[in-house]
Amino acid sequence: MARRTMSLIPQWSSRVFSVELNGAPFYFSTRGQHRGEEVPPVFREVQNYARLYSLLVCSSDKIRRAKFYAELKEKLLRELPPECHLSPMSSFLPNVRDSLLNGYFLKDNSESSSPTERLLRDLSQRDPVFVCSYLKCEDGQLWTQRLWPDADCPAMETSKDYYVVPSEAPEYHPSTLNIINSDVFYSFEEAYEVLEKCGDIIPEAMSVLELLPSRAEARRKPDYPVIVIEGLDATGKTTLTESLRDALGASLLQSPPQCLSPMRARFDREPPLIRRAFYALGNYLTAEQIGQEGMKTPVIVDRFWHSTAAYAIATAVSGQVCNLPAEGSEVYRWPSDLLQPSLVVVLTLDPEERKRRLRNRGQGKTVEEQELDHNQLFRLKVETAYQRISGPAFVTVDASPSADQVLQQVLLLIRGKCHL
Numbered sequence: 001m002a003r004r005t006m007s008l009i010p011q012w013s014s015r016v017f018s019v020e021l022n023g024a025p026f027y028f029s030t031r032g033q034h035r036g037e038e039v040p041p042v043f044r045e046v047q048n049y050a051r052l053y054s055l056l057v058c059s060s061d062k063i064r065r066a067k068f069y070a071e072l073k074e075k076l077l078r079e080l081p082p083e084c085h086l087s088p089m090s091s092f093l094p095n096v097r098d099s100l101l102n103g104y105f106l107k108d109n110s111e112s113s114s115p116t117e118r119l120l121r122d123l124s125q126r127d128p129v130f131v132c133s134y135l136k137c138e139d140g141q142l143w144t145q146r147l148w149p150d151a152d153c154p155a156m157e158t159s160k161d162y163y164v165v166p167s168e169a170p171e172y173h174p175s176t177l178n179i180i181n182s183d184v185f186y187s188f189e190e191a192y193e194v195l196e197k198c199g200d201i202i203p204e205a206m207s208v209l210e211l212l213p214s215r216a217e218a219r220r221k222p223d224y225p226v227i228v229i230e231g232l233d234a235t236g237k238t239t240l241t242e243s244l245r246d247a248l249g250a251s252l253l254q255s256p257p258q259c260l261s262p263m264r265a266r267f268d269r270e271p272p273l274i275r276r277a278f279y280a281l282g283n284y285l286t287a288e289q290i291g292q293e294g295m296k297t298p299v300i301v302d303r304f305w306h307s308t309a310a311y312a313i314a315t316a317v318s319g320q321v322c323n324l325p326a327e328g329s330e331v332y333r334w335p336s337d338l339l340q341p342s343l344v345v346v347l348t349l350d351p352e353e354r355k356r357r358l359r360n361r362g363q364g365k366t367v368e369e370q371e372l373d374h375n376q377l378f379r380l381k382v383e384t385a386y387q388r389i390s391g392p393a394f395v396t397v398d399a400s401p402s403a404d405q406v407l408q409q410v411l412l413l414i415r416g417k418c419h420l
């Protein structure tokens, strides 16, 4: 086996592969010897295709991996023959943190193998991609997987063929394995390092870093209560936070803070690793402002860490809500170096009423917010993740009554919990 593969894909032969067909995952693994196992169901589903391949993006450089994975699908769709179809695929070591590699399962029904194989060979030699092809033998009763040689090992003509065999669904859904420090950052340093490393490819990253201290400053707890208002778009956060500011004579802040607005659209176009690091750092900047304002008045904050973590987790975890890490998972922990508010209020709203409010407001929405609108599953995942985040006192409020009734209810809660 290629040396680079051995070092970049640890425990290659112990890996499980997952292919998503019509939204359902199919798992298989590989064996050096066949012991009478069944053909993995995914190969029965796709056996009418002339050729099958897997492509896995792998690089020890996290930023290169994230950038390349984001570009790969577009490149494949542009350059592959039209008879080729892609399904999301991943490879992982069951329940092992940070072992997930993402890629695509490629089903090819074009007449000639040459255009596809030329493209895949180029990719495997120039880019951080490992390619395998699958061969049917004994009338479809056995399938084998062959890893292609790569750039660092051009002399290697072929590698050993492995039999593919069915594999159980793992205890932890594979899409949860890499969340820590790739989707959610638990310290200022971890997020800072990501933006620092992409300064040469994203000029806006430098502008963000210039606004930040080089490390999170240890600060005295604010003298006044700090109340964060959370909830999906159009649940009434802006309306409520402005009324609370007036009712309590409080300062009103938001995360990301205003000074990051010019850079935000750029980061919204970046892959999750970079985008989430940006939002994580936004919270530390807002925390600085809270630290200052909270010495003079109560502080109301429109979105904070719950938004950053819940949206990131909901986007990273594919499939059903039950795939989310269970309550109590370390994925939901509060960063130890981030200021904890006195109270977090999450506004919830019936989906139909939320849609009505969105329509009435009629302004442009981010792609992610449009996704929330269309995708009930994603909305449920965000709301579930909100509930599971640990740390500060947390309360859910039904935001369907009138704006004034919601205000009165939240004022009662704040007075009860924060002694205002």
Ligand SMILES: Nc1ncnc2c1ncn2[C@@H]1O[C@H](COP(=O)(O)OP(=O)(O)O)[C@@H](O)[C@H]1O
Residues within 6 Å of the ligand: 231, 232, 233, 234, 235, 236, 237, 238, 239, 240, 357, 358, 360, 361, 399, 400, 401, 402, 403, 404, 406
């Ligand atoms: N309690 C409420 N009842 C009815 N409409 C509301 C209520 N709160 C807010 N709205 C309206 O719903 C829309 C979304 O509210 P907004 O405060 O902008 O939400 P967010 O900041 O959470 O996106 C606005 O048009 C607002 O006037």
Ligand SMILES: Nc1ccn([C@H]2C[C@H](O)[C@@H](COP(=O)(O)OP(=O)(O)O)O2)c(=O)n1
Residues within 6 Å of the ligand: 232, 233, 234, 237, 255, 256, 279, 280, 282, 283, 303, 304, 305, 307, 308, 309, 311, 366, 368, 369
């Ligand atoms: N503190 C924050 C605030 C927002 N985000 C992300 C999460 C979502 O991708 C978007 C939602 O924010 P958006 O500004 O569109 O929503 P509102 O207009 O505040 O209702 O931003 C975050 O990660 N951390």
